[in-house]
Amino acid sequence: MSHDGVGPRAVMRSVAFLTAGALAVPLLSGCGSADEAGKPLARQDIAPAGRAQVAEGGTLRWAVDAVPDTFNTFQSDADATTTRVAQAVLPSMYRLDATGRPQRDSDYLESAKVVDTEPKQVVLYKLNQQAVWSDGREIGAADFAAQWRALAGKDSAYWTARNAGYERIEKIERGANDLEVRVTFKRTYADWRSLFSPLYPKDVMGTPDAFNDAARRKLKVTAGPFVVKKVDRKKDQVRLTRNTRWWGRPAKLSEIVLTAVPRDERASALAEGKIDLAEIDPATVQRIDGAANGTAGPLAGPGSGRTAAKALRSWALAHGSDEDTAEDEVEARTELSKAIAKWEQQQEALRDFEVRRSLEPAYTQLALNGADGLLADERVRRAVARALDRRELAEVVLKPLGLPAEPVGSHLALAGQDAYADNSGALGGQDTTEAQALLADAGWVPGGPVKKQEKGEKAAGSEGKKAGSKESDSDDDSADGDGTYIVGADDKARAGTDHEEKRDVTKGESAGRDDDGPRQLAQDGKQFKQVHQGGAPGAYAPKGTAAPAGAPAKALAKDGKALSLRFVLPSGPGSEPLAAVAARITRMLAKVGIGTDITKVSDESYFKDHIASGQYDLALYSWPASAFPATDARPIYAKPVPAADGSLSVEQNYTRIGTDQVDQLFERAVSTLDDGEKRSLIRKADSRIWAAAGSIPLYQRPQLTAVRKNVVNAGAFGFQTPVYEDMGFLKKGAKKGAKASASPSEK
Structure with missing residues (x-):
């Protein structure tokens, strides 16, 4: 799962040990009925139309974050565009439906079922007899076997990023005929439907050299409605064209052109007619909505901050006696007029577009680093959690966009998915009194003495701070929407390649936090691609005046240390919404006496140098949901284990918090073929998380x-x-809203 576009199974794998008795868990049964999953909070928004309403031909120009470094989704540098291309040009035995559940794709698979469980699990795949690769060869057992051998984890010559599930396979054989593939497992595997999606030809998977290099720059052999026609890295484009050997329903479009466009340039690219479709940020949403309803006039664009007084002063300077000043002012006024005219032209062009809104299959979380330091104490972590009003935080992001502002109730699934159930009761909701009681039990005293910082001692949050860093004395709480994913091609398109850190010391913090210094925790060898207290003189209430409801509590201290947590955030374009959420969290924590030290770092540095390496106390980042949580979520919550050199390996568990019970529940869930039992085990694991x-x-x-x-x-x-x-493009005279396309299983 993701900083706020990587797919759920494309994230790199990358500490405290909690004992079973240390957790007081009110709700651990997790044994609800299937209907607890409910429905997705928001329906997809794709302007559905029947195929008869769609014109033949045309080129769809689609903005992406970057041309991928590899077209092999199983490599560590695969990104969201890698997945996008694979979906269009490669077979997948199962694809997700509108509720996030896997469905058989009948274009490739006539049937797939478990035909034996004793002595070992055997799955029999029956392939569509028309399914062929773009070179004319039939898709068959040889392709399945080559992919298994490449991903089984036995041959280190294959540079794979993930092999979950494939390592459980014992053998793959041809069935009764060329259309049958028989897969025998050495250990029972509940998530067998996750395998062979996508499926690569044996030409790519057959040897380490082919796996490591053949599919990085191009895909010669494919088997989808489109093929990769051309990769133009100078123009930052990938061109997909119709597959003439495609046996399914013919593609309506002649081609799809994926073009790398930075997020902050997409509004201009849309207006200039360079692209037809693009994921956008809330600021661009406002521009397009404003263009549609006429509310985004000149005052919303360049010069929007010019008051009448500023305009009058500008006129006076332009017509004043100082010739140099007048010339500069006239030039500035001319440039402003040009900018306004260009902006108005763009607004007119943006009326040809609309914003389609839904909820992404991913959630944003507050991560608490429990490796060491203040958050190693479970009571402090629980106090942080109980101080948060999660509904209010959801509303900050989603309500202005007209989307359902419901808090997420599970770490392992989202509403609508089979495994979803709201298990947040295992921790409890917002409760200031309970949060303060937990802190008191942990020994944190309101207004306690704080040890004076010794000369040469590092200030809180100063680890890794670069020369020339800037201070900020306020938090931006006005942004709407969400930011971007932590890893993936987004990062390459964003500004902020320096590692500058910016710190905001928020209310409730006492100076002189004594940290233990940088945390050095081992990963698993993979490489990873996030106010000063006071006021104006006379602003204080007279002594004895009752504090208003919700005012910050006195700062807490213990053993001469202030209770202040380092809150690390990204600072690049699109990060404003995360800053808005962080500002709300900061105020919520201040109400129970917890201070925060906000450190803003470049997007490039955020995940690699801070989240993955454990250099944070609090952080905001996202994980995508998976249809196979027993497989995909396990490394995110696995208990860290000692590495060979004596350090700790955390896989993807960047909070460094895990338990034996959670590990055991995941293992049981992935080893049962009873869907009801698997669902119950996943929900139990979520309660413990x-x-x-x-x-x-x-x-x-x-x-x-x-x-x-x-x-x-x-x-x-x-x-x-x-x-x-x-x-495709709607036929002239046709109307949107006709019955949408059939799901893969209905084809």
Whole structure:
């Protein structure tokens, strides 16, 4: 799962040990009925239209974050665009439906079922007899076997990023005929439907050299409605064209051109007619909505901050006696006029677009680093969690966008998915009194003495601080929407390649926090691609005046140390919404006496140098949901274990908090073929993860897509895997809203 576009199974794998008796868990049964999953909070928004309503031909120009470094989704530097291309050009035995559940894709698979369980699990795949690779060769057992051998983890010559599930396979054989593939497992594997999606040809998977290099720059052999026609890295484009050997419903579009466009340049690219579809940020949403309803006039663009007084002063300078000043002012006024004219032209062009909104299959969380320091104490973590009003935090991001502002109740699934149930009761909701009681029990005293910082001693949050860093004395709490994912191609498109850190010391902090210094924790060898207290003179209330409701509590201290947590945030474009959420969290924590030291770092540095390496106390980042949590979520919550050199390996568990019970529940869930039992075990595991208070799910991320109005069957897809062959342009005179395309299982 993700800083706020990597797929759930494409994130790199990367500490405190909690004992069983240390957790007081009110709700651990996790044994609800299947209907607890409910429905997705928001439906997909793709302007559905029947194929008869879609015109033949045309080129869809689609903005992406970057041209991928590899087209092999199983490599460590695969990104969101890698996944996008794979979905359009490669087979997948199962794809996700609108509720985030796997469905058989009948274009490739006539049937798949478990045919034996004793002595070992055997799955029999029956392939569509028309399924062929783009070179004319039939898809068959040889392709399945080559992918298994590459991903089984036995041959280190294959540079793989993940092999979950494949290591449980014992052998793959041809069945009764060429269309049957028989897969025998050496250990029972509940999530067998996650395998072979996507499926690569044996040409790619057959040898280490082919796996490591053949699919990095191009894909010669594919088997989807589209093929990779050309990769132009100078123009930052990937061109997909119709597959002439495609046996399914023909693609409506002649081609799809994926073009790398930085997020902050997408509004201009849309207005200039360079792209037809792009994921956008809340600021661009406002521009497009304003263009549509006429509310974004000149005052919303360049020169929007010019008051009447400023305009009068500008006129006076331009017509004054100082010739040099007048010349400069005239030039500035001319440039401003040009900018306003260009902005107005763009607004007119943006009327051809609309924003399609849904919720992304991912959630943003507050992560609490329990490796060492103040948050190693479970009571302090629980106090942080009980201080938060998660509904209010969801509303900060989602309410202005017109999306359901419901807090996420599970770490392992989202509403609508089979495993979803709200297990947050295992930790409890917002309760200031309970939070303060937990802190008192941990020995934190309101207004306690703080040891004076010795000369040469590092200030709180100063680890790794670079020369020339800037101070900020306020938090931006005005942004709407959400930011961006932590890892992936987004980072390459953003500004902020320096590692500058910015610190905001918020209310409730006492100076002189004595930290233990940088935390050095081992990973698993993978490489990773986030106010000063006081006021004006005379602003204080007279002594004895009652504090207003919700005022910050006195700062807490213990053993001469202030209770202040280092809150690390990204500072690049699109990070404003995360800063808004962080500002609310800061105020909520201040109400129970917890101080925060906000450190803003470059996007490039955020995940690699801070989250993955453990250089933070609090942080905001996101994980995508998975249809297979027993497999995909296990490394995120696995108990850290000692590495060979005596350090700790944390896999993807960047909070460094895990328990034996959670590990055991995951192992049992992935080893049962009883769907009801698996669901119950996943929910039990989630309850224990809540109780450990290592990460607090906040809200499902918004999915905002700008789309040309006549583009149909595309936009904010929500959970569902896009159906590329049905995308296209609406026929003249046709209307949107006809029955949407069939799901993969209905084809």
